[in-house]
Amino acid sequence: MPSNDKLFAYNLGEIVPLSEARLHISDLSVQRGYGVFDFVKVQQGIPLFLDDYLDRFYQSAQLMHLEVPLSREELKQVIADLTERNQLPEAGMKIILTGGYSEDGFTPMNPNLLISQLPLTLPSDEKVAKGIPIMTHDYVREVPEVKTINYSMGIRLLQEQKAVGAEEVLYAKNGIVSEFPRCNFFLVTHDNTVVTPAKNILKGITRKNVLLLAGRRYKTEVRDIRLEEVLQAKECFLTSTTKRVLPIVRVDDVLISDGLPGEVSLQLLQDLKDLEEAQMTSPKV
Amino acid sequence: MPSNDKLFAYNLGEIVPLSEARLHISDLSVQRGYGVFDFVKVQQGIPLFLDDYLDRFYQSAQLMHLEVPLSREELKQVIADLTERNQLPEAGMKIILTGGYSEDGFTPMNPNLLISQLPLTLPSDEKVAKGIPIMTHDYVREVPEVKTINYSMGIRLLQEQKAVGAEEVLYAKNGIVSEFPRCNFFLVTHDNTVVTPAKNILKGITRKNVLLLAGRRYKTEVRDIRLEEVLQAKECFLTSTTKRVLPIVRVDDVLISDGLPGEVSLQLLQDLKDLEEAQMTSPKV
CATH class of the missing domain: 3.30.470.10 (Aminotransferase class 4, branched-chain amino acid transferase, N-terminal domain)
Structure with a gap:
């Protein structure tokens, strides 16, 4: 309690x-x-x-x-x-x-x-600067478009997650990536296109904001993403209300690029912080 | 409350x-x-x-x-x-x-x-004599072997179930039958073989007892069942702790045989009642 x-x-x-x-x-x-x-x-x-x-x-x-x-x-x-x-x-x-x-x-x-x-404690500057390792799990939520209280799978996987040193679990069913239990997934391709899954996800509010912000600077795509594409991405990050934009530097055993947070991820985090700031000074806009 | x-x-x-x-x-x-x-x-x-x-x-x-x-x-x-x-x-x-x-x-x-x-109210003699209509739904539970409290799908389907006049929902994913939200499924073939699904189910205690009882009188099989086989079965019934053996007389729009409870189903219900009676007089056996 x-x-x-x-x-x-x-x-x-x-x-x-x-x-x-x-x-x-x-x-x-x-x-x-x-x-x-x-x-x-x-x-x-x-x-x-x-x-x-x-x-x-x-x-x-x-x-x-x-x-x-x-x-x-x-x-x-x-x-x-x-x-x-x-x-x-x-x-x-x-x-x-x-x-x-x-x-x-x-x-x-x-x-x-x-x-x-x-x-609420947001991710520390140190965590953002280091990025996080994640694991994948073959699963898709049963009613993904609804924010139900059912987190049986995500919580059941906590032990395995800890054992392999991962901080989050990315669901991918039959090789197609969807989402984390509580976050959305993004990748950045080598030509700086920002991509996020289209299907079988809960549509995060932070996901929506980040897509809008990304569209001002980069090409964006909302489409299916295969797991192989994730492993070869230039950058990966997750978005959520509490984690904002958090860089991902390892997926299972594979380092993403050089294993450091990428510039596009960090730029979008800054843009999101600015957008939140604007909300606070003028919440109706 | x-x-x-x-x-x-x-x-x-x-x-x-x-x-x-x-x-x-x-x-x-x-x-x-x-x-x-x-x-x-x-x-x-x-x-x-x-x-x-x-x-x-x-x-x-x-x-x-x-x-x-x-x-x-x-x-x-x-x-x-x-x-x-x-x-x-x-x-x-x-x-x-x-x-x-x-x-x-x-x-x-x-x-x-x-x-x-x-x-607890067990099914009335009248309900058993009439049998029940059921509907099917394309779904499989996410951790079927565990009795979790997650019944999001079964409860969400209650409105549709009522609208079509069905009393239970049988889950079948990609044409392979598994179980009901709270009951197991059985069918009886035209040569009186009693069959129940092997995979993606919660293993009911009543299912186990009915399988044992059925084995004393009939051939039994535990294997995959396709939905088409259900529609052509001689008899269908469900088992659960609260419903015992309850005959199914309609699946979606299809009547099972002549639309009346079958003799094998009713025999197994009687056998189960006898087994419960024996438990009560000698609960350790």
């Missing part, structure tokens, strides 16, 4: 101390792993790209046949209230919608909405 | 009223749908085939890298205590093990063990 005892959470219709935020065990998340969520980065009290995240959250809910008990404006108000209460300089805001308390342990009932906030 | 307010549950190390059995929202079942479970039928206070279910439960936990906080003997004692407290004539006992309260919402911690019991 998070040890920070000064935080508040939104739980079943009210704001309560996070340490008291509980669900009855008949909830369908506990019984059947049934729920959706989203995760927004909050910097100095401002939830970045909030509308994009809320669009995706409502869409995930709809695709899993769950009705969000709050309107978009009500949800924004709760997020503002929580942010104000918690006063975290840099935070992750997690919005979970479960299948609700089920009488028979299988049929969804009135969905339960939970919103919590925890301090 | 179950409305029966006289029941007790085992929750985080103690027996409490079921209505008070709660988990903090940092539990990995809520955050990431991470957990395993099993489900035992309890008749007149006797958990049927308990050792088989406990074997599978401990194996599921191990395959998901979760340590059960109770030894097998301790777990049996809790099950006996709960059964004694609840005094249900016919009950389902659900044993859930989650990834525990996670600091970062992703890494498993000390697993949480939850055991609850609810009244």
Whole structure:
């Protein structure tokens, strides 16, 4: 349980101390792993790209046949209230919608909405400068376009990941790369084209922003990527809300180029930081 | 939330009223749908085939890298205590093990063990005499050999299932049949061979018992089954802890034989009831 005892959470219709935020065990998340969520980065009290995240959250809910008990404006108000209460300089805001308390342990009932906030640590400058090693695993998520709470595979692989010294697992099914459990994948070709998979992925908000930013400087492609192409790429990186743009320097046993973060990756990280900065000074734009 | 307010549950190390059995929202079942479970039928206070279910439960936990906080003997004692407290004539006992309260919402911690019991209604004689219609869906579970709590697909399909008037969904990937979300599949060929899928399934305890019982009267085969073979079968049925042997009379738009439950299915249901009866009078055998 998070040890920070000064935080508040939104739980079943009210704001309560996070340490008291509980669900009855008949909830369908506990019984059947049934729920959706989203995760927004909050910097100095401002939830970045909030509308994009809320669009995706409502869409995930709809695709899993769950009705969000709050309107978009009500949800924004709760997020503002929580942010104000918690006063975290840099935070992750997690919005979970479960299948609700089920009488028979299988049929969804009135969905339960939970919103919590925890301090967030972004990758250090040192980590970015070094880049990370990753491993691959033959798998594709079952409903990739929906941000469900199902991370059975990603969590089950943590032990193997640690054993081989990898920091993330890249899913590739039948040789076609899709995504990480919590991040999107990009590569840069030797003619500086920025490429990201088109299919079987969760469409990350950071992925969208990075694609837009990349398009200002480089050629971009959204298409299938084969694993062999990854191993021969000039650069690889991942994107996510919490990791921004993080260079990848090794894939399984293969070094990418010279094993150092590439200039395109670092340029896009800087561009993303600038875009976030612009959001904070003028969040409506 | 179950409305029966006289029941007790085992929750985080103690027996409490079921209505008070709660988990903090940092539990990995809520955050990431991470957990395993099993489900035992309890008749007149006797958990049927308990050792088989406990074997599978401990194996599921191990395959998901979760340590059960109770030894097998301790777990049996809790099950006996709960059964004694609840005094249900016919009950389902659900044993859930989650990834525990996670600091970062992703890494498993000390697993949480939850055991609850609810009244159980077995299929009525009328339902058995009529048989059920089912639909098929192109899908295979992601870690089929483990009883994880991930039922995203089965629950997401409930609306479609209702719309087409089906009572269960049979998964078949690339034309090869595997299982239902909560049941195993069997067919009977025109020469009275009883066949059930070999791969990509959770090995049901009822499936095992029915295979043994079938072997006493008929030829049995455990092998791949193509969907076309299902549609041309003499009989089809499903097996599960709560449904025993339930005849299937329609698959998608196709009637199986004359659309009535077959004699082999009904014989095996009777044999299973006799086996359960024997367990109750001599549970150690």
